[in-house]
Amino acid sequence: MTGEAHVKIGFIPLVDAAALLIATHKGFAKAEGLDVELIREVSWANVRDKLAIGRFDAAHLLAPMAVASTLGLGHVRVPLIAPINLAMNGNAIAVSTALYAELAAEGEVAHPAQTARALAKLVARRRVEGRDPLTFGMTFPFSMHNYQLRFWMAEGGIDPDDDLRLIVLPPPYMVENLARGQLDGFCVGAPWSSVAVDAGIGVILHFGCEIFARAPEKVLALRESVADDDPSLVAALLRALHKGAAFVDDPKNLDEVSQILSRPEYVGVDAEIIRRVLTGHLRIKARDERADADYLIIGKDGAMRPDPRQAEWIYAQMLRWGQTRYSSEMADRAKGVLRPDLFDAAIDGAHSQREIGAFAGPSFDGRNYADYLASFAIGQRV
Amino acid sequence: MRASDIRELKIVIVDESPIRSLILEEGLREAGFTEVERIGEMHNLLKHIYAIDPDVILIDLENPSRDTLEQMFQVSRAVRRPIAMFVDQSDAASIQASVDAGVSAYIVDGLKKERIKSILDLCVSRFKAFSKLQDDLEQAKSDLEERKTIERAKGILMKAKKLSEEDAYKLMRGAAMRENKKIIEIARSVITAAEMFK
Numbered sequence: 001m002t003g004e005a006h007v008k009i010g011f012i013p014l015v016d017a018a019a020l021l022i023a024t025h026k027g028f029a030k031a032e033g034l035d036v037e038l039i040r041e042v043s044w045a046n047v048r049d050k051l052a053i054g055r056f057d058a059a060h061l062l063a064p065m066a067v068a069s070t071l072g073l074g075h076v077r078v079p080l081i082a083p084i085n086l087a088m089n090g091n092a093i094a095v096s097t098a099l100y101a102e103l104a105a106e107g108e109v110a111h112p113a114q115t116a117r118a119l120a121k122l123v124a125r126r127r128v129e130g131r132d133p134l135t136f137g138m139t140f141p142f143s144m145h146n147y148q149l150r151f152w153m154a155e156g157g158i159d160p161d162d163d164l165r166l167i168v169l170p171p172p173y174m175v176e177n178l179a180r181g182q183l184d185g186f187c188v189g190a191p192w193s194s195v196a197v198d199a200g201i202g203v204i205l206h207f208g209c210e211i212f213a214r215a216p217e218k219v220l221a222l223r224e225s226v227a228d229d230d231p232s233l234v235a236a237l238l239r240a241l242h243k244g245a246a247f248v249d250d251p252k253n254l255d256e257v258s259q260i261l262s263r264p265e266y267v268g269v270d271a272e273i274i275r276r277v278l279t280g281h282l283r284i285k286a287r288d289e290r291a292d293a294d295y296l297i298i299g300k301d302g303a304m305r306p307d308p309r310q311a312e313w314i315y316a317q318m319l320r321w322g323q324t325r326y327s328s329e330m331a332d333r334a335k336g337v338l339r340p341d342l343f344d345a346a347i348d349g350a351h352s353q354r355e356i357g358a359f360a361g362p363s364f365d366g367r368n369y370a371d372y373l374a375s376f377a378i379g380q381r382v
Numbered sequence: 383m384r385a386s387d388i389r390e391l392k393i394v395i396v397d398e399s400p401i402r403s404l405i406l407e408e409g410l411r412e413a414g415f416t417e418v419e420r421i422g423e424m425h426n427l428l429k430h431i432y433a434i435d436p437d438v439i440l441i442d443l444e445n446p447s448r449d450t451l452e453q454m455f456q457v458s459r460a461v462r463r464p465i466a467m468f469v470d471q472s473d474a475a476s477i478q479a480s481v482d483a484g485v486s487a488y489i490v491d492g493l494k495k496e497r498i499k500s501i502l503d504l505c506v507s508r509f510k511a512f513s514k515l516q517d518d519l520e521q522a523k524s525d526l527e528e529r530k531t532i533e534r535a536k537g538i539l540m541k542a543k544k545l546s547e548e549d550a551y552k553l554m555r556g557a558a559m560r561e562n563k564k565i566i567e568i569a570r571s572v573i574t575a576a577e578m579f580k
Contacts, residue, residue, distance in 0.1 A: 045451075
């Protein structure tokens with residue numbers, strides 16, 4: 001890297017792009033000698049393709065999508081690397097008020113294990129009555145939203161591929177479809193579940209962190225070749241993002257960060273909603289709120305340091321839901337997407353990552369995919 | 383390529399801009415593709431696409447429903463599996479040109495490379511034609527706005543200084559030359575000043 005480097009970075013307007021947006025807006029990138037050009041995109045497929053053909057140098061990307069692209073799943077194989085996590089968690093599962101009433105009639109709806117069992121009963125009853133299966137929306141096949149929904153449902157005894165419909169919809173359309181009765185629920189990032197709650201048509205059933213405690217949600221992805229060609233550029237970018245995250249995480253900057261992110265060129269939603277997302281304080285239904293400090297994690301507790309175990313775990317979810325077949329070579333390739341070595345070369349004193357964790361099932365061990373997958377009643381095995 | 387090959391190919395255009403999709407449809411028809419359908423309504427998109435069962439799907443890159451199409455790669459029960467236009471990377475230039483023009487293609491597996499290329503090239507030229515059309519329209523709009531502003535400023539000067547229309551225009555043009563500005567900028571200053579003196 002010589003002189004000021006121009007770096008084009010694609011992003012989707014979501015609160016979990018906060019570290020990237022703030023690093024650029026507040027001049028942390030400039031201070032590292034980077035002239036960052038942010039490009040707002042409308043679909044994950046666009047982000048991936050523009051990264052693949054070099055129109056973007058880096059991108060805010062769904063963590064499972066970085067793994068999928070590297071493995072060549074659902075698309076051409078473009079090896080990507082993720083030297084930093086941009087966010088853990090941040091999603092929520094919401095259902096229509098009608099479905100919520102039916103679930104609540106089955107009993108307690110506090111714990112995901114309870115709601116999953118209640119949902120399974122409703123699914124079975126609908127089948128007996130000859131009614132259409134339930135339909136849930138999510139944002140991409142290779143997304144944490146998809147895996148969160150599937151993991152949760154399967155714990156109740158539902159086979160998400162046979163017992164109901166899972167469809168991909170752009171987040172802004174989710175609320176509309178819920179209102180029209182074409183969706184019964186969805187798993188999506190902020191602020192879309194809050195929009196459904198505020199409109200009185202949906203109820204937030206669970207935060208994503210109630211399903212998986214620390215799920216790798218978004219990464220900054222680069223083509224493998226970019227990292228090889230210009231390691232000093234990658235290091236500068238990582239330092240800028242790390243400072244951006246620290247600024248976002250500092251409580252005294254909360255108002256300023258919410259205001260900046262609310263701008264139309266960034267996330268473009270009300271600053272108050274962003275504030276609530278950042279503090280993990282959400283309205284889940286009329287006159288009912290829920291708070292969880294882990295609702296969305298940007299940089300705290302060393303969350304930005306990528307952990308290869310996270311990529312292995314993502315690969316395991318892909319295997320479980322039949323998105324790919326197992327091979328030890330693929331497992332190694334998946335593992336290689338997350339690059340703590342690049343992170344450590346740029347940033348001092350990072351903590352090590354905690355386990356991902358789930359509300360049910362065994363803890364995951366990347367050396368033993370077979371046992372992990374065999375411990376679930378529903379899903380593929382190796 | 384035999385003429386019958388072209389006729390059999392079913393193409394779907396997914397685009398919320400009716401004018402652009404019409405321009406593209408016309409281009410495809412002129413090139414001999416007769417089975418072309420347009421989808422402008424994004425509700426139940428996959429259902430519509432499965433019903434048509436196309437060989438090629440063209441979608442504009444401003445369309446957030448592109449992610450919905452990506453689900454087609456996952457559905458094992460689908461009769462035919464479409465693939466992304468990127469799968470054959472031998473023609474990277476053509477792919478880059480289409481992304482830059484703002485269009486993407488999904489193609490059913492097994493389609494010949496040269497046919498894909500001809501469709502992509504056509505998309506690129508039609509999308510470019512559309513965006514030129516849009517630019518021209520924008521230009522015409524802003525030209526009209528400028529003319530209106532200059533007329534208004536002229537009227538203000540005629541009234542305030544009791545000038546003829548020609549002299550009012552000359553006055554502004556003289557000021558523009560002296561200050562090295564455009565006449566539209568002088569006209570805007572005249573209007574601003576007049577509003578302050580109200």
